[in-house]
Amino acid sequence: MSAIAGILHFNNEPVNPKAGMNMMQTLSRYPADAVQTWQNQQIFLGCHAQWITPESIREQLPFYDYEKQLVITSDAIIDNRTELFERLQVHHALRKEMPDSQIILLSYEKWGEDCAKYLVGDFAFMIWDEKKRKLFGARDFSGCRTLYYTNKNNRFAFCTAMNPLLTLDFVTKDLNEQWLADYLAIPWNFESVDVRSTVYHSIQQLPPSHTISIVDGNVTLSRYLTLEFDKKIKLKSNEEYEEAFRAVFQTAVDARLRTHLKVGAHLSGGLDSGSVASFAARSLKKENKPLYTYSYVPVKDFVDWTPKSRVANERPFVESTVKYVGNIQDHYFDFEGKSPYTEIDDWLDTLEMPYKFYENSFWLKGIYEHAHEQGVGVLLNGQRGNWTISWGPALEYQTQLLRKMKWIKFNQELRSYSKNIGVNKSKIFKHLRKKAFPFTDRGNVQEKPYPLIINSEFAQKTGVLERLKEHEVDVSGIVRQSAYEVKKTQFEKLYYWNINGTYTTKLSLKQVLWDRDPTNDLRVVRFCLSVPENQYVQNGQDRSLIRRATKGYLPDNIRLNQRTRGVQGADGIHRMSSFWKEFVSEAKKMCTHSWMNEFLNTALLSESVKKLEHSPNANEVFEDEFRTLMRSLIIYHFVIGAHLKGGERDEKRLGKASIGSA
Numbered sequence: 070m071s072a073i074a075g076i077l078h079f080n081n082e083p084v085n086p087k088a089g090m091n092m093m094q095t096l097s098r099y100p101a102d103a104v105q106t107w108q109n110q111q112i113f114l115g116c117h118a119q120w121i122t123p124e125s126i127r128e129q130l131p132f133y134d135y136e137k138q139l140v141i142t143s144d145a146i147i148d149n150r151t152e153l154f155e156r157l158q159v160h161h162a163l164r165k166e167m168p169d170s171q172i173i174l175l176s177y178e179k180w181g182e183d184c185a186k187y188l189v190g191d192f193a194f195m196i197w198d199e200k201k202r203k204l205f206g207a208r209d210f211s212g213c214r215t216l217y218y219t220n221k222n223n224r225f226a227f228c229t230a231m232n233p234l235l236t237l238d239f240v241t242k243d244l245n246e247q248w249l250a251d252y253l254a255i256p257w258n259f260e261s262v263d264v265r266s267t268v269y270h271s272i273q274q275l276p277p278s279h280t281i282s283i284v285d286g287n288v289t290l291s292r293y294l295t296l297e298f299d300k301k302i303k304l305k306s307n308e309e310y311e312e313a314f315r316a317v318f319q320t321a322v323d324a325r326l327r328t329h330l331k332v333g334a335h336l337s338g339g340l341d342s343g344s345v346a347s348f349a350a351r352s353l354k355k356e357n358k359p360l361y362t363y364s365y366v367p368v369k370d371f372v373d374w375t376p377k378s379r380v381a382n383e384r385p386f387v388e389s390t391v392k393y394v395g396n397i398q399d400h401y402f403d404f405e406g407k408s409p410y411t412e413i414d415d416w417l418d419t420l421e422m423p424y425k426f427y428e429n430s431f432w433l434k435g436i437y438e439h440a441h442e443q444g445v446g447v448l449l450n451g452q453r454g455n456w457t458i459s460w461g462p463a464l465e466y467q468t469q470l471l472r473k474m475k476w477i478k479f480n481q482e483l484r485s486y487s488k489n490i491g492v493n494k495s496k497i498f499k500h501l502r503k504k505a506f507p508f509t510d511r512g513n514v515q516e517k518p519y520p521l522i523i524n525s526e527f528a529q530k531t532g533v534l535e536r537l538k539e540h541e542v543d544v545s546g547i548v549r550q551s552a553y554e555v556k557k558t559q560f561e562k563l564y565y566w567n568i569n570g571t572y573t574t575k576l577s578l579k580q581v582l583w584d585r586d587p588t589n590d591l592r593v594v595r596f597c598l599s600v601p602e603n604q605y606v607q608n609g610q611d612r613s614l615i616r617r618a619t620k621g622y623l624p625d626n627i628r629l630n631q632r633t634r635g636v637q638g639a640d641g642i643h644r645m646s647s648f649w650k651e652f653v654s655e656a657k658k659m660c661t662h663s664w665m666n667e668f669l670n671t672a673l674l675s676e677s678v679k680k681l682e683h684s685p686n687a688n689e690v691f692e693d694e695f696r697t698l699m700r701s702l703i704i705y706h707f708v709i710g711a712h713l714k715g716g717e718r719d720e721k722r723l724g725k726a727s728i729g730s731a
Contacts, residue, residue, distance in 0.1 A: 070583050071130060071144040072096045072117040072229040073216075075195055076237075077204050079223040079286040081111060089113035092226075092233035099578040107131040107140055112197055112204070114142045121446045121583050122146060123329045128168040137178060138199040143170040144214050144229055144574075145192030146583065148324035148590065153187065170194070177205070185209075185280055185293045189591045190324075191583070193275070195227060204283040210294050210591055211453075212277030212563070212570035219272050220288050229574065231272055231421045243270040244708070249668065250533035252704070253523035256546035258425050262537060264563045265290070268422040268707075277566045296560045302599045310604050311618040314596070318458065318618075321590035322348040322449075330446025333582075335436060336362035336399070338386025338627065338635050340615055341454030345587055347394045347622040349449055354396040361398050362391065363440055363448075365432035367640040368403045374639070374688040378632065381639040386627060393624040402439060407431040408644035409699060410652055413706050419575050423707045424568070427699045428638035428690075434576065441580040448582050452569065453589035456559050457597040461605030461612035462552040464501065469551075471505040485609025489631045519546025520673055522697045527668040553602075560598070642695065643687040653682045656698050659705045674701055 074092045076084045086108065093104060096117040106115040116130035131142040147153065147169040154164050157175045173194055176184035182205060191213035195206035204225070208216050218227040221239045228234050235242055248268050251261035264276035275281050278294045304310050322345060326332055332353060334346045350360040364387045367373070373381045380386070384401055391399045409427040416430055417423065424430070440448050451458070463486050470479040483501070487494040521528070521544065528534055537544055540562075548555070559565050573584040587593065600614065607613040611631060619628050645652055656678045660671040677694035689695055 070119045070121045070125075070146070070577065070581075071142075072099055072578055073130075073142045073144050073193065073195065074115040074117070074228040074233055075142060075197075075204075075226065076113045077197075077225045077283060078111040079225070082223070083110050084108060084113045086113070088237060089115060091236040092228060093117065095233040095236055096228075096230065100581050103127070103130075105130060107133060107142075109199075112140075114140060114195070114197065116142045119578070119581050121330065122169070122327050124166055124168045126329065128170065130170055132170055132174070134174060137174075139174055139177065140197040140199070141170050141174050141177075141194060143173055143192065143194035144216075145169050145173060145190060145194055146327070146585075147172050147188055147190040147192065148321070149187075149189035149592075152189075156187065182280055182282060182291070183293070191585065193229065202284065205280065206275065207280040207293070208275045208277055210278045211589055212566045213573060213586075213589070215570055215574045216275040216281075217267065217272050218275065218281070218288075220283075221271065223286060225283055225286075225288065229578070231267065231269060234272055235269070240271045241269075244268060245270040246531055247533070247536075249704075250523060250527060250531035251537070252423060252425075253668065254521060254528060254533045254537060254544055255542060256519035256544060257542070259564050259568055260423075260425070262540040262542060262562075262564050264567060274567070277563050277570070296594065296598060298557060298560075298598055300599055301601050302596075303601075307604070307607075307617060310600065310614060314458075314600075314614060314618045317592055317596045318344070318587065319348055319352070321587040321593045323352050324590070325349075325447060325449060325585040325587055326352055328446040328583075330582075331361055331444045332358065332447050332449065333361040333363060333440045333443070333445035334449035335451070336364050336387055336390065336397075337637070338380065338383030338390070340459045340612060340619070340623070340627065341451030341588060343390045343451075343623050343627055344454070344458060344615060344619055345449050345451045346390065346397065347619065348587070350394050350396040351622075359396055359398045361440070361443060361445055362387075362400065363436040364399065364401050365429075365436065365637060366401050366403050368405050368644060371640040371643050372687070375636050378634065379636040379639075380633050381636055383635040383637075386630075386635070389624050390627055393627075394622070400439065402432070402435055404432055404435040407435060409638075409641050410645050410648075410702075413703055414710065417703070417707050417710065419579055420571060421575070422571070423703050424572070425700055425703075426568070426572075427703065428641060431644075432637070433572070437576050437580045437582065437584075441582055445582050448577075448584050450584060450586050451588045452586050453594075456556055457588050457594055459588075459612045459615045460556065460597060461610075461614065463606050463609065463611035464497075464504070465552040466602065466606040468501055468504045469553075471501055482606070482609050486611075487609070489609045491632060516547045517693075519544070520670075520693055520697055522670050522673060522701055524666070524668045524670050560594075639690060640687065641690040642685045643690075646685055649685050653678060655705075656702060657682075659702060662705070662709075665705060665708070669701055669704070674698060 076089055078084055093115045101117045102120040103118045114131040118130055120126045131140050133140045153172050176187055177196055185207035192209045193214040193216040197204055215229055217231050219234050219240050224239055226234055226237055234240050248261045248266045265273045267274055278292050280291050280293050282289045336342050336346050353360050366384050367382050375381050391397045409430055412431045467482050487497055577584050604614050616628050659665055660675045677698050680694050
């Protein structure tokens with residue numbers, strides 16, 4: 070795992086060594102096992118390395134192959150090493166100790182700019198091809214590792230982080246108006262529909278599933294992978310699908326256990342993280358290594374206000390998984406004193422940009438910190454699982470059957486589902502009828518739209534609402550698509566992927582561990598997309614494939630549970646009760662800030678403050694009023710804080726000049 074950096078001049082002007090060293094010095098905020106650079110007249114390359122895999126120990130990066138005249142700097146863990154060794158015909162004696170960067174370089178030598186198509190793993194890399202005078206790089210299919218770049222005045226520079234690029238004399242700190250407008254207008258948990266843009270006007274990012282090629286000053290980006298939805302595999306029985314799933318998933322999990330350090334995992338009471346932990350613990354047991362798990366629980370005095378179908382404290386379910394699976398050393402943290410509000414500035418400093426996932430920010434950060442303290446090098450999670458391994462929306466499946474009037478199958482599924490979740494059939498049918506034939510339900514109460522927190526004049530100036538409409542982004546926040554359409558969008562639209570890679574890359578660099586998700590393995594994703602839908606919903610059972618395939622891997626109270634689901638972050642407001650007045654006071658200050666008024670809907674936010682300024686109710690944590698204030702305060706902190714200028718807060722130095730057009 071590494072933070073990489075580089076500078077290329079197109080006009081034969083030598084790179085000033087000081088410019089490269091300034092970038093590397095800025096990366097010194099992250100711990101490193103080795104810091105190395107390579108320079109040759111018009112190009113500088115650097116690597117701020119953290120040794121996670123056994124093969125990365127004492128790895129030379131950047132690495133210059135004198136014979137091939139290729140130089141690589143990389144931030145990568147490649148998971149399909151065995152397959153690539155065979156394709157590249159690597160001698161068996163060299164395979165065990167060959168670092169992943171060498172595999173990438175061999176792949177480039179064989180396949181050229183198509184090399185990224187053959188790589189499975191988390192990666193961002195850049196290669197200087199001296200013979201062709203070309204700088205070439207790529208980012209993995211889902212953007213698990215970040216790669217930013219800037220191109221101006223015959224000079225190109227790239228880096229894993231943004232702050233090092235801001236040290237260059239040709240890069241400005243002007244904020245990107247279009248990005249900011251997108252952030253404010255989009256109700257969903259992503260920042261912008263422009264996958265190349267960042268919060269800074271001068272800095273762009275290489276999108277997931279893309280390569281970048283720079284020749285003679287021309288920068289070309291190409292998408293190298295688009296996932297397929299239509300090709301379905303046909304096996305003979307449920308058992309064959311289950312066996313095939315276990316095989317591909319075990320391969321993905323085992324590939325992510327490759328570290329000379331300890332292995333940890335996020336663990337909740339659900340199917341995704343439970344499956345990851347179970348498969349990992351079994352494999353680690355063969356190596357006499359335990360799996361360290363980390364679970365968030367609410368603070369002790371929290372009173373669970375959530376409905377019966379939701380569980381705020383998942384500890385009993387986690388303990389059930391731990392006991393059943395074995396070979397797990399479990400840890401539980403309530404992160405007392407931490408809240409979504411207290412962690413804003415630290416997250417902004419880490420991410421170098423505003424964010425939206427405040428609900429789980431305090432415990433995500435806390436788990437990373439505790440895992441680091443215990444010497445964990447790989448921290449597993451099951452974040453993509455809802456769209457891959459545990460896919461299977463029973464109600465949507467039944468809705469489709471109802472629309473197609475497949476009455477026999479529909480009645481079978483409805484009857485079984487009613488029994489499984491303990492809800493009367495007539496109640497479920499009423500809900501399904503509304504979903505299948507909404508035009509017949511004239512008395513249907515309209516869902517409340519998400520309030521626009523963007524200033525109307527700023528929205529008009531940037532044309533953000535029209536642009537989002539062109540991208541089919543519904544700013545009302547109301548889900549109008551079926552689950553199947555939403556799933557397809559999740560894999561087609563790359564802007565959904567960017568934020569995950571942003572926080573996992575930068576938080577992992579800060580805590581010297583690599584966050585890895587087997588449910589997001591490219592082989593797993595392709596397999597899950599190729600499985601017929603009737604494998605995912607059967608006999609009234611949602612997420613049927615994972616429930617069947619984990620028999621013997623997870624306890625039945627987890628594996629077959631269809632009646633309750635965990636809800637994390639339900640104690641967010643409760644955690645803020647002791648300093649609620651401070652929160653309200655700052656929100657009021659934000660609403661009266663003259664400069665913030667130019668792009669925030671401060672009238673709306675003031676109404677939210679009025680509703681929340683008295684004694685806080687814990688059950689308002691997921692309400693629009695709290696959500697709009699938190700997202701706005703995050704922007705407020707970013708703009709007026711050190712995150713913009715690199716110094717102490719000084720509001721007098723802010724003004725219209727701080728904002729740059731896209």
